[in-house]
Amino acid sequence: MRRQEARRWTLLAGALAISALAGCTRTPPPVHFFAAGRPEHLRDWHVVFRDGGQLQLNARVVPYDLNTPLFSDYAHKLRTVWMPAASAAKYSATESFDFPVGTIFSKTFYYPRAAGSATAVLRTYDQSRDYSGLGLNLKNVRLIETRLLVRREQGWEALPYVWNAEQTDAELARTGDEVALDLVSVNGAREAFTYVVPNQNQCAGCHVTDLKTKSIAPIGPKARHLNRDYAYADGAQNQLAYLQKTGYLTGLPELPAVPRAANWLDASQPLEARARAYLDVNCNHCHNPKGPADTTALTFDIATPVDRHLGLCKPPVAAGRGTGDHLFDIVPGHPDDSILPFRMATKETGVMMPEQGRDIVHLEAVELIRAWIAAMPGSCGV
Numbered sequence: 359m360r361r362q363e364a365r366r367w368t369l370l371a372g373a374l375a376i377s378a379l380a381g382c383t384r385t386p387p388p389v390h391f392f393a394a395g396r397p398e399h400l401r402d403w404h405v406v407f408r409d410g411g412q413l414q415l416n417a418r419v420v421p422y423d424l425n426t427p428l429f430s431d432y433a434h435k436l437r438t439v440w441m442p443a444a445s446a447a448k449y450s451a452t453e454s455f456d457f458p459v460g461t462i463f464s465k466t467f468y469y470p471r472a473a474g475s476a477t478a479v480l481r482t483y484d485q486s487r488d489y490s491g492l493g494l495n496l497k498n499v500r501l502i503e504t505r506l507l508v509r510r511e512q513g514w515e516a517l518p519y520v521w522n523a524e525q526t527d528a529e530l531a532r533t534g535d536e537v538a539l540d541l542v543s544v545n546g547a548r549e550a551f552t553y554v555v556p557n558q559n560q561c562a563g564c565h566v567t568d569l570k571t572k573s574i575a576p577i578g579p580k581a582r583h584l585n586r587d588y589a590y591a592d593g594a595q596n597q598l599a600y601l602q603k604t605g606y607l608t609g610l611p612e613l614p615a616v617p618r619a620a621n622w623l624d625a626s627q628p629l630e631a632r633a634r635a636y637l638d639v640n641c642n643h644c645h646n647p648k649g650p651a652d653t654t655a656l657t658f659d660i661a662t663p664v665d666r667h668l669g670l671c672k673p674p675v676a677a678g679r680g681t682g683d684h685l686f687d688i689v690p691g692h693p694d695d696s697i698l699p700f701r702m703a704t705k706e707t708g709v710m711m712p713e714q715g716r717d718i719v720h721l722e723a724v725e726l727i728r729a730w731i732a733a734m735p736g737s738c739g740v
Contacts, residue, residue: 400519400528414493426635449609461509472542585618633730671738690734
């Protein structure tokens, strides 16, 4: 009886804790960095937390965004970074910044809710109804997962957490997960798809910066991706300048000397800059001399010359279904004859690119890459 009574009290305490998390305004404990281990709940870290109808950021947790983000089945993302007191990242003009031990990145994947069913989410780039202050408005959005990337003494570790149906907490999902959703366009068209939460190894796979050492690192926090304004609580400011002001970044040069990637959605910017920015973010973490796709001889870094290294008139390394019977990765002026947009435009396993991270085609990006190739001068002489 005592054991049963104790269990009832434990369950009651847990229920009260969830109730408090879901319905009361409170001051959370400070961010808790775990130097080792894999906590079962996102709430254990105290990085983001539910406060009534909002997903809030804890003290000294700084949100940020990218000029051109990685595509993930049209999911929206709330990105944050936290560092221990008296520590800072070191600036680099080209590579990911050097972040100190104790750094915690969080990336919360979510969708704007659509009417019709619990699985209906919006296919939109509009984020105007997503936020309440710096946090997320849970009346308008559905949380899917929050990925943490933490810098420990032995290196970076990726930890995926999946939000429960009640949207009160997220649990560690080392083996990944799948969420059935219906993507609803502005015209009402629906597309059923399965949002795939990657397992821990797949998370690490995308973040491998050196295939030989298997070392992983953040992808987005580079100068060219972060060099943009963000609407902070005290007003819009350049993100890099803000990180420097808060003590999170050292070695920042004058902003005019900092590289800036294009916003792929901004039609006022040059077509080539937009296409190259998209490939840099979505493809370069694999297609680089040290990455998982090093054997392809394709490099999508923003600084890669517009030649065979980028795929112009380059035959594929391996033949197969992935070529679509095309001869070259990119044929200037002829997107229909190019392998690159062909692989972006399919969902077929073993053919599509990227190989993971999406279950549907990024239609607007395919159009962008096709337009870029169509505008290229020259030919492959075939």
